[in-house]
Amino acid sequence: MHMADALISPAVGGAMWAATSGVAAYSMKKIQVDLDEKKIPMMGVMGAFVFAAQMINFSIPGTGSSGHIGGGLLLAVLLGPQAGFLTMASILAIQALFFADGGLLAFGCNVFNLGFYTCFIAYPLIYKRLTRNGHSEKRIFAASLLSTLLGLQLGAFxxxxxxxxxxxxELPFGTFVMLMQPIHLAIGLVEGLVTAAVVAFVWKASPDILENVAKEKALGSISTRKVLTGLLIAVLLVGGVFSWFASANPDGLEWAMLKTAGTAELEATNKLHAVLSDIQSKTAFLPDYSFKASDSEEASAAGEEAWPVVNAGTSVSGILGGGLTLLAAALTGLTINMIKKRRKRAGFEC
Amino acid sequence: MSHHKLEVRELHFAYPDRHKAVNGISFSARHGESIGIIGANGAGKSTLLLLLMGILLPQKGMILVGDVEVTKKTLPMIRERMGMVFQNPDDQLFMTTVYEDVAFGPRNYKLSEKEVEARVMTALDHVGITHLKDRAPFRLSGGEKRAAAIAAVLSMQPDILIMDEPSAGLDPKSRRRMMGLLQSFEHTKLITSHDLDMIYDLCERTIVVKGGEIAADGPTVEILADEALMDACGLELPFALQNCPVCGSKAMPQQHQHSKK
Amino acid sequence: MSNISEALYNMRFMDDLARRNTLVHRLHPLAKLASTLAFLAAVVSVERYEISGLLPFFFYPVIVFALAELPIKPMVKRILMVEPFIIGIGILNPLFDQHIVMLGGVAVSRGWITFLSIFIKCGLTVAAALILLATTGMDRLASALRMLGIPKLFVLQLTLTYRYISVLLEEVGRILNAYALRAPGQKGIHWKSWGSLAGQLILRTFERAQSVYGAMCLRGFDGEYRTGDGQRFCTTDLAYMAVWVMFFIIVRFVDIPGLLGLVVTGGIK
Known part of the structure; x- marks a missing residue:
């Protein structure tokens, strides 16, 4: 469920970075205020545990396939929500750097999707509520299962x-939702069952671990829930509105709505694009055609955003130029390599 | 110097499950002394070390380092004087490079960065791993890890060194190298181990712990050679004192030679 | 199991690369971090219908690869290993957008163009992230984060996680081996052992965390994480950063392949 850099726009990436940083700063502050320095090595080592434990395949009876452990909720249960969120952030940072699993710009998205909903929504609203009147194996099992399910559904959405x-x-919103939610219901069920089994075992073997965390009040009280709701609304607003306005061409949502609605307006624009690109591809064969300028002229004349037309890739010269660019890049690399080798042979250190 | 002295008086400690791990232990160590602490698994050695370092606090009795009692308040001062090398170097080397790890202690005592560097380099030089200073701990061999863990403690310039199983998991050559290293230290040393041959070589005095109490305390040569005592405490004679595996004769290895057939 | 040894190998491999000593490796970590972020922002901001605008960005990985003497084959393999996920999502584009455009006289579905654009972006962004790590290393990256004002305790926690991943991976590997040896022909962990297998490991991990905390306390840790001064930021670092940021801006706003193409076609005709 990791978002990749290639799939996000700078606005969305930036907004989610901001939201994640906000939650992280709040969590860090909370831990520092509690003066719980013991937590830091605990978080560090538990982060490594979740990382490694994700390599364990838990086979699903009767299917021949297997599932994994869900990290976010487990960490919230074992370390508390704030520490869990920060630990999740560390894990995702290392995955992004070492395994290119989720990118650096998408880091904010990923921490939010995998850490926020589990630690700050599912954990306080479901897990804590269900275990409020004391722990028991059944309660812990149900609470872990349901919280993991909810966390994953929110994350997928x-x-x-x-x-x-x-x-x-090009994925339309509706199709994407219909694709993501059921898949993650299945994944969540398995993750939830594994997590529940693990949490229940830890509770039986060493109940004080869970009970110590459960004693931390703060999040159970109403005021903080208000804070969190406010935060969530703010995030959605920032994420939605900011990304809409920040991109010069708000094609994202507009396009999504058009596409899912499948209105006539869309067809009209499509025809227009066809005509435009047709004209463009023909005129591009003229040797002295400065398509950059006329492009924008045409585009503005047509009252259209400059999107499909700007690309020079629709002409032969564009393709040729692209090829040459790549060739030049490769040649630069080779030249540097050659210079380096020669200098090394000559005994320079570089 | 008086502050190299370590004194333990009537120490008692029980875990929350009421298991009495240390049950009235008393001994004292002179400056520069090298003491082996041996005993079967669960005899209370590790708990004793944790008490000495103030990670656990005793329910009864006291520990004096020099003239200072180990209490919550005096811990920072105590820990500057006593360094402990953990049994598992992975627990001790928690930073990303050897240098950072060895520098961790001195920096916490707010030394200047220049002084920190000097201390780190001296410590690394002492254990012979200056070339590994920028390496990540997970790239080190077992012996190198152990050396790095020792350096991390040496950079604090302690007067007293406490070691938990320093030869565990080392290959014979690394073990020998580590023993040579420990022998070169002039610190007061407390070493727990099941490696009785190492204790035999390194420590002039040995304390045997059994069931949380001291079963014997005396010169290593006498204690380790006492077959009845060793057996009663779940131990056995060091190989150096056992019968020769070739001819079965019972004598110090260096004193007897096999007759060639 | 192969997963675990692969992950361990991968971490060692990247660590080895980061310990090299080249022009790029010696640069200040902040300079490299800033260049990487500028690169990512520029690449990601390119329109989804644009392919040619992405191509000049290949200069960055190619030049840094050469300057830092990074091995091409294993790195490219790592980059391509991430692509299947992107292909999985992007491959639907041609299905949803079958609108035909003319590309140099050839009819192409626009969905394929957006797909190709995502594919190239993925390669570029993944390459940039890997290059950053392979030329900087986790420890220097952590020091850059501290300099940026990220709370020290968070950085400490991050480096602790990094430090103990290999330890935990090895531990998980041993457990899985022990399990597999006594459960022949079984794929994955049977549901009856789900809780106990991972749960035991958690308990042991807690114990380990406690002894790590003990080791930290013994060396004077009191909740404050103190670090060295870190590398000085000098003119070379500034120059490196400035040149790349300028390059990204130019490339982002000037259509270089287009101009190049014009020059050439103009010359040919």
Missing amino acids: SVVLQTVFSGKT
């Missing part, structure tokens, strides 16, 4: 929103 707002793929 968040992925859909971020992708659609970014407008890099």
Whole structure:
């Protein structure tokens, strides 16, 4: 469920970075105020545990396939929501850097999708509520299962929103939602069952671990829930509105709506694009055709955003130029390599 | 110097599950002394070390380092004087490079960065791993990890060194190298181990712990050679004192030679 | 199991690369971090219908690869390993957008163009992230984060996680081996052992965390994370950063392949 850099727009990436940083700063502050320095090594080592434990395949009876452990909720239950969120952020940072699993710009999205909903929504609203009147194996099992399910559903929906707002793929909103939610219901069920089994075991073997975390009040009280709701609304607003306005061409949402609605207006624009690109591809064969300028002219004349037309790739010279650019890049690399080798042979250190 | 002295008086400690791990232990260590602490699994050695370092606080009795009692308040001062090398170097080397790890202690004592560097380099030089300073701990061999863990403690310039199983998991050559290293230290040393041959070589005095109490305390040569005592405490004679595996004769290895057939 | 040894190998491989000593490796970590972020922002902001605008960005990975003497084959393999996910999502584009455009006289569905654009972007962004790590290393990257004002305790926690991943991976590997040896022909962990297998590991991890905390306390840790001064930021670092940021801006707003193409076609005709 990791978002990749290639799928997001800078606006969405930036907005989610901002939201994630906000939540992280709040969490860090909370831990520092509690003066719980013991938590830091605990978070560090538990982060490594979740990372490694994700390599364990838990086979699903009767299917021949297997599932994994869900990290976010497990961390919230074992370390508390704030520490869990920060630990999740560390894990995702390392995955992004070492395994290119989720990108650096998409980091904010990923921490939010996998950490926020589990630690700050599912954990306080479901897990804590169900275990409020004391722990028991059944309660812990149900609470873990349901919280993991909810966390994953919210995370998946968040992925859909971020992708659609970014407008890099052609996936219509409705189709994407219909694709993501059921898949993640199945994944969530398995993750939830594994997580529940693990949490229940830890509770039986060493109940004080869970009970210590459960004692931390703060999040159970109403005031903080208000804060969180406010935060969530703010995030949605920032994410939605900011990304809409920040991109010069708000093709993301507009396009998504057009596409899913499938209105006549869309067909009209499509025809217009066809005509435009047709004209463009023909005129591009003229040797002295400065298509850059006329492009924008045509586009503005047609009252259209400059989107499908700007690309020079629709002409032979564009393709040729692209090829030459790549060739030049490769040649530069080779030249540097050659210079380096020669200098090395000559005994220079570089 | 008086502050190299370590004194333990009537120490008692029980875990929350009421298991009495240390049950009235008393001993004292002179400056420069090298003491082996041996005993079967669960005898209370590790708990004793944790008490000495103030990670656990005793329910009864006291520990004096020099003239200072180990209490919550005096911990920072105590820990500057006593360094402990953990049994598992992975628990001790928690930073991303060897240098950063060795520098962790001195920096916490707010030394200047220049002083920190000097201390780190001296410590690394002492254990012979200056060339590994920028390496990540997970790229080190077992012996190198152990050396780095020792350096991390040496950079604090402690007067007293406490080691938990320093030879565990080392290959014979690395073990030998580590023993040579420990022998070169002039610190007061407390070493727990099941490696009785190492204790035999390194420590002039040995304390045997059994069931949370001291079963014997005396010169290593006498204690480790006492077959009845060793057996009663779940231990056995060091190989150096066992019968020769070739001819079965019972004598110090360096004193007897096999007759060639 | 192969997953675990692969992950361990991968971490060692990247660590090895980061310990090299080249022009790029010696640069200040902040300079490299800033260049990487500028690169990512520029690449990601390119319109989805644009292919040619992406191509000049290949200069960055190619030049840094050469300057930093990074091995091409294993790195490209790592980059391509990420692509299947992107292909999985992007491949639907041609299905949803079958509108035909003319591309140099050839009819192409626009969906394929957006797909190709995503594919190239993925390669570029993944390459940039890997290059950053392979030329900087986790420890220097952490120091850059501290300099940026990220709370020190968070950085400490991040480096602790990084440090203990290999330890935990090895531990998980041993457990899985022990399990597999006594459960022949079984794929994955049987549901009856789900809780106990991972749960035991959690308990042991808690114990380990406690001894790590003990080790930190013994060396004077009191909740404050103190670090060295870190590398000085000098003119070379500034120059490196400035040149790349300028390059990205130019490339982002000037259609270089287009101009190049014009020059050539103009010359030919």
